[in-house]
Amino acid sequence: MFDPASLVLLIWVLLTCGVVAYFSYRRRVSRLRLRAIPGIAAIEEAVGRATEQGKPIVFTTGWGGDIQRPTTLAALNLLRFVAGKAASYGCRILFPTHDPVIAEAAKEIIQTAYNEAGHPDQFREDDVTFVSPSQFGYASGVDGIVSRQKPGAIFLFGTFEGEALILAETGNINGALQIAGTDSTIQLSFFIVACDYTLIGEELYTASAYLTDDRRVQSSMYAQDLIRAVVVALLLLLPILAMFGVNLYKEIM
Amino acid sequence: MISRLAWIATLVTGLFMVAQYFIKTDATNAVYTTLLDYYQIIFAVSMIVGGIGLLKQHSLKVQRSSQQRRYSLITIAAILFMVIAAVIFGTGAASPYQWAFNNLQAPMQATTFSLLAFFVASAAYRGFRVKSAPAFVLALAAVIVLVGKSGFGEMVSQQLPAIAGWVLNNPSTAAKRGILIGVGIGSVATALRVILGIERSYR
Structure with missing residues (x-):
C-alpha cells in the first residue's frame, strides 16, 4: 500500500499540482509581465530567416528522451x-x-499545422524521418540531413546526450541559425557555445507560454515561479533554523 | 469527439500513473505492468512502421536518381542484410548479424563519437573568446578546471587541483542544482498541463 517514506514527495507533488491547477483554471493572473527570453523571441525570426533564404528548417528532439519524458512533451x-x-x-x-x-506524433502535429494554415498540400510525409534508434546512427543521420539540405534554422529542443555537440557544431559549420533548449545540464554548456540561443532548463517548459495567448498556460507558468520561490525560501530558511538546532531539512525536503 | 476521447484517455492514464507511484497494490501493479506492455507493443509496431517508412523513403531517393542515391542504396542494403541475417542465422555470438554489428556498426559508431574531440576543441575556441566580463569568468573557470584536473595542474601549482575541485563542487554544482530545481517543477507543471488538457499538441 502507501509507503510513508514517500509522504514528503506526495505533499510536494500535490502542492505543485494544486497551485498550477488553481492558477490555470482561475486564470488569476490578469496582468502578467513576462521576462524576455531572447531564445524564444528568436524562434519566429529563425523561421522567417530560413523562409527568406529559401531554405528548410530542421527540428529534432534529441536522442535522450522518449515520448513519456516531459522534455519531449515540451x-x-x-x-x-x-x-x-x-x-x-x-x-x-x-x-x-x-x-x-x-x-x-510529430507527423500528426506538423500535418495539423499545415492543414490549419490552409496549405495541406505542402505537407510532405517523408520530411518526418525515423532515422535510427542508435545514438550515433541518429547523430550521423541528422548531420547528413543538415550537411545536404543546408537548413536556414535548426531547433534542438529535448533531451540530448553525447550527440548534442556533434549536431550543434555541424549546424554551426553549415551556417544555420540555431536555437537549443534542454534539461541536460551537461549538454547545456555545449549548446551555449555552439548555438545562437539556448533555453536553459525550465525555460524550455515555459517557452510555449510565451508563444501562446492562452491565459491558462501563462498562469500555470506564474504558478511554477511561485513554487520555485517557495523552494528557494525554504532553502534559505532551513539552514538558518538548523543553526538554532531545529533541523527540518529531512522532513520537508 | 475523437479529441475529447484522446484527452479523457490522457487524463485517466496520467492520473493513474501518478497514483500508482505512491499506492502500490497488486491491482495497481498489474494495471501498471499492462500499460507498460501496451507501450512496448505500440513501440514495436511503430518501429516496423518507421523501418518501412525508412525503406520507402530511400527507395524513392534511388528512383529519383539523385546525387545521393548511392547512400540510399547502402542504407537499403544494410537494413535488408541485418533483417535477413537475423531471421535466417539468428543473433548469436557467431552469427553474421553479430559479426556485422561488431565489425561494421560498432566501429562506425565509435568513429562518429570520436568526432566529439574535434568538435569540443572548435566549440571551446569560440566559447572562450573573452568579449565581456561573464565570458572572462567562463574562460577563467574553464582554464582552472582544464589545467587543474589534468596531470599538468600539479606541475603549475600544488593548489590548482584543489581550486579546480572547489570550482566544480561549489559554484558549478550550485548552478546545476538551481537548474534541476526549475526542471523538476517545470516537469510536473508540463505533465499536469498535458494531463488536464490545458496544453496539447493534438487537436
Whole structure:
C-alpha cells in the first residue's frame, strides 16, 4: 500500500499540482509581465530567416528522451508553434528522430499545422524521418540531413546526450541559425557555445507560454515561479533554523 | 469527439500513473505492468512502421536518381542484410548479424563519437573568446578546471587541483542544482498541463 517514506514527495507533488491547477483554471493572473527570453523571441525570426533564404528548417528532439519524458512533451508543444509558423510562411520543416513513436506524433502535429494554415498540400510525409534508434546512427543521420539540405534554422529542443555537440557544431559549420533548449545540464554548456540561443532548463517548459495567448498556460507558468520561490525560501530558511538546532531539512525536503 | 476521447484517455492514464507511484497494490501493479506492455507493443509496431517508412523513403531517393542515391542504396542494403541475417542465422555470438554489428556498426559508431574531440576543441575556441566580463569568468573557470584536473595542474601549482575541485563542487554544482530545481517543477507543471488538457499538441 502507501509507503510513508514517500509522504514528503506526495505533499510536494500535490502542492505543485494544486497551485498550477488553481492558477490555470482561475486564470488569476490578469496582468502578467513576462521576462524576455531572447531564445524564444528568436524562434519566429529563425523561421522567417530560413523562409527568406529559401531554405528548410530542421527540428529534432534529441536522442535522450522518449515520448513519456516531459522534455519531449515540451519540445512537441514547441513544435506545434514552429510548424504553425513554418506552414504559414510556406517553409519546409524537416523532423528527424530516433524514436518511431515520436515520429508518428510529430507527423500528426506538423500535418495539423499545415492543414490549419490552409496549405495541406505542402505537407510532405517523408520530411518526418525515423532515422535510427542508435545514438550515433541518429547523430550521423541528422548531420547528413543538415550537411545536404543546408537548413536556414535548426531547433534542438529535448533531451540530448553525447550527440548534442556533434549536431550543434555541424549546424554551426553549415551556417544555420540555431536555437537549443534542454534539461541536460551537461549538454547545456555545449549548446551555449555552439548555438545562437539556448533555453536553459525550465525555460524550455515555459517557452510555449510565451508563444501562446492562452491565459491558462501563462498562469500555470506564474504558478511554477511561485513554487520555485517557495523552494528557494525554504532553502534559505532551513539552514538558518538548523543553526538554532531545529533541523527540518529531512522532513520537508 | 475523437479529441475529447484522446484527452479523457490522457487524463485517466496520467492520473493513474501518478497514483500508482505512491499506492502500490497488486491491482495497481498489474494495471501498471499492462500499460507498460501496451507501450512496448505500440513501440514495436511503430518501429516496423518507421523501418518501412525508412525503406520507402530511400527507395524513392534511388528512383529519383539523385546525387545521393548511392547512400540510399547502402542504407537499403544494410537494413535488408541485418533483417535477413537475423531471421535466417539468428543473433548469436557467431552469427553474421553479430559479426556485422561488431565489425561494421560498432566501429562506425565509435568513429562518429570520436568526432566529439574535434568538435569540443572548435566549440571551446569560440566559447572562450573573452568579449565581456561573464565570458572572462567562463574562460577563467574553464582554464582552472582544464589545467587543474589534468596531470599538468600539479606541475603549475600544488593548489590548482584543489581550486579546480572547489570550482566544480561549489559554484558549478550550485548552478546545476538551481537548474534541476526549475526542471523538476517545470516537469510536473508540463505533465499536469498535458494531463488536464490545458496544453496539447493534438487537436
